[in-house]
Amino acid sequence: MKTAVVARGALFAAALFTTSFTFAVGLAVAQTPQPAAKPAAAATTALSDNLPIPPAPAPKVSKAWVLLDYATGQVLAGDNADLRVEPASITKVMTSYVLAAELKAGKIKRDDQVLMSENAWRTGGAGTDGSYSGFEVNKTAPLIEMEKGMVVQSGNDAAIALAEHAAGSEGAFANLMNAYAQRIGMKNSHFVNATGLAAEGHYSTAHDLALLGRALVRDFPEAYSFNKIKEFKVGAMNPQTNRNLLLWRDPSVDGIKTGHTSSAGYCLMASAKRGDQRLISVVMGDSSENQRAVDSQALLNWGFRFYETHKLYDANKVISKQRVWKGQTEEVQLGVAQELLVGIPRGKYAQLKPTMDVPKTLVAPIKKGQKVGTVKVALAGKVIATAPLVALDGIEEAGFFGRLWDSFWMWWDSE
Structure with a gap:
C-alpha cells in the first residue's frame, strides 16, 4: 500500500x-x-572531594538518629530512623505546627487571650516533674506569648493551655495533630497529647520528626523562628533559657527543639543553615543534655562537609x-x-x-x-x-x- x-x-x-x-x-x-549551570563558586573540585565519604559520626548511645537534607528531603545518614520511639518534648514541634496552621486558617488569632486552666496548671505546671512556663492559673495571656513559653521554655502547662484553646480539649487537639501529621507524611507517628509526656500510644520516629521539622521551616517560618530565642521570661519569674545548647555553640544553628523524659532519654532535633544549604538532624535517646548537643553537632558538621545541595531546574x-x-x-x-x-x-x-x-x-x-x-x-x-x-x-x-x-x-x- x-x-x-x-x-x-x-x-x-x-x-x-x-x-x-x-x-x-x-x-x-x-x-x-x-x-x-553549575554555580561558579563550586566550579573547582578539591582533590579531597574525589575521596570516598567516611561514615557519618553515629551517636554511640542514641536509640535512633537521622540527618536530613532540608531542600530535597533526602536522608543523608541514619540508624533506626523508622524505629518507633518516645518523642518527649519534641512533640511540641507538632503542637507548634498545628497552631500555625490554625492561625493561617483564621480559626485562632495571635492576640487571642489563652486561659491557663486549672487542668493545664495541674497537669503541666510547677507541681509536676516536667518543664513549665509559670503562667498564672485561671488567668490569660496572649496566644503568641503563651506559645513562646511552650517553645523556648518547653512549658508543658503552656502546651496544654494552647491545645485547650485551639480545640476545646487536649484530646481533641491530639486528633488535629494526627491529621496534620498524615498530611506532612509522618507515616509512623501517633500523638495523644500536646506535651510529649510519656503516654501509651504516643510515639514517633527520628525520620518522621525530621520531616516535621522540615515542614515547620518550610510552611511556617515565623513559628519556626521562636525556636532560636535563647531565653524567655513570664511575669515576675526569672528568665528561663532555651535548652538547645547548640544555639550558643554554633551560629548557623537556628533551632529547633529538645526533649527529655526518664524513659525517652535525651533528645534533640537541630537545624542549621550555612549559605544556601540547610540540614536537619534528629538524635533520640541520648545519654545527657551535653551529649545530645555534641552528637547533633557532629552530624551537622559531617553533612555540611561532605554534601551539597544543587538546584537543577x-x-x-x-x-x-x-x-x-x-x-x-x-x-x-x-x-x-x-x-x-x-x-x-x-x-x-x-x-x-x-x-x-x-x-x-x-x-x-x-x-x-x-x-x-x-x-x-x-x-x-x-x-x-x-x-x-x-x-x-x-x-x-x-x-x-x-x-x-x-x-x-x-x-x-x-x-
Missing part, C-alpha cells in the same frame, strides 16, 4: 522537511535535558521541547512545576546524568500543566531524584485538514 502512495508522499516532501527536522531535534533534546522554565501531532502548533514546551533540587556528595555535580521518559507520540489537545513524562537524575547509575514533566503551555487541536495531514504521517511512520 505504501508503494502506491510514494508519488503523493514525494509531493509533500518539501513541506515535510521542516516539520521532520523540528521533530528530530525536539526528540533529541528531550532525551538529554540540561541541568542548570527552575519551576515553570523550559527544559525541553517535544513534537506534538494534530495540534495548532508543532511543539510543546516541557518543564517541572516545582524546582528540582538534589543533595549530592561534594564534587560530584559534573557526574549527574539527567534523562527524560516521554511518550514517543504526543497528540493534541494537551492542557497546560498536564503531565507528559518524567525527568530523572542519576548519579553513579542510581536514580537520586525524579519529577513529573508537565506542559508549560496548552496545545489546542488543529483543524480537520491539519489532523488529517498528521494522521497520514503518523500512519506512515508507524509501519
Whole structure:
C-alpha cells in the first residue's frame, strides 16, 4: 500500500522537511535535558572531594538518629530512623505546627487571650516533674506569648493551655495533630497529647520528626523562628533559657527543639543553615543534655562537609521541547512545576546524568500543566531524584485538514 502512495508522499516532501527536522531535534533534546549551570563558586573540585565519604559520626548511645537534607528531603545518614520511639518534648514541634496552621486558617488569632486552666496548671505546671512556663492559673495571656513559653521554655502547662484553646480539649487537639501529621507524611507517628509526656500510644520516629521539622521551616517560618530565642521570661519569674545548647555553640544553628523524659532519654532535633544549604538532624535517646548537643553537632558538621545541595531546574522554565501531532502548533514546551533540587556528595555535580521518559507520540489537545513524562537524575547509575514533566503551555487541536495531514504521517511512520 505504501508503494502506491510514494508519488503523493514525494509531493509533500518539501513541506515535510521542516516539520521532520523540528521533530528530530525536539526528540533529541528531550532525551538529554540540561541541568542548570553549575554555580561558579563550586566550579573547582578539591582533590579531597574525589575521596570516598567516611561514615557519618553515629551517636554511640542514641536509640535512633537521622540527618536530613532540608531542600530535597533526602536522608543523608541514619540508624533506626523508622524505629518507633518516645518523642518527649519534641512533640511540641507538632503542637507548634498545628497552631500555625490554625492561625493561617483564621480559626485562632495571635492576640487571642489563652486561659491557663486549672487542668493545664495541674497537669503541666510547677507541681509536676516536667518543664513549665509559670503562667498564672485561671488567668490569660496572649496566644503568641503563651506559645513562646511552650517553645523556648518547653512549658508543658503552656502546651496544654494552647491545645485547650485551639480545640476545646487536649484530646481533641491530639486528633488535629494526627491529621496534620498524615498530611506532612509522618507515616509512623501517633500523638495523644500536646506535651510529649510519656503516654501509651504516643510515639514517633527520628525520620518522621525530621520531616516535621522540615515542614515547620518550610510552611511556617515565623513559628519556626521562636525556636532560636535563647531565653524567655513570664511575669515576675526569672528568665528561663532555651535548652538547645547548640544555639550558643554554633551560629548557623537556628533551632529547633529538645526533649527529655526518664524513659525517652535525651533528645534533640537541630537545624542549621550555612549559605544556601540547610540540614536537619534528629538524635533520640541520648545519654545527657551535653551529649545530645555534641552528637547533633557532629552530624551537622559531617553533612555540611561532605554534601551539597544543587538546584537543577527552575519551576515553570523550559527544559525541553517535544513534537506534538494534530495540534495548532508543532511543539510543546516541557518543564517541572516545582524546582528540582538534589543533595549530592561534594564534587560530584559534573557526574549527574539527567534523562527524560516521554511518550514517543504526543497528540493534541494537551492542557497546560498536564503531565507528559518524567525527568530523572542519576548519579553513579542510581536514580537520586525524579519529577513529573508537565506542559508549560496548552496545545489546542488543529483543524480537520491539519489532523488529517498528521494522521497520514503518523500512519506512515508507524509501519
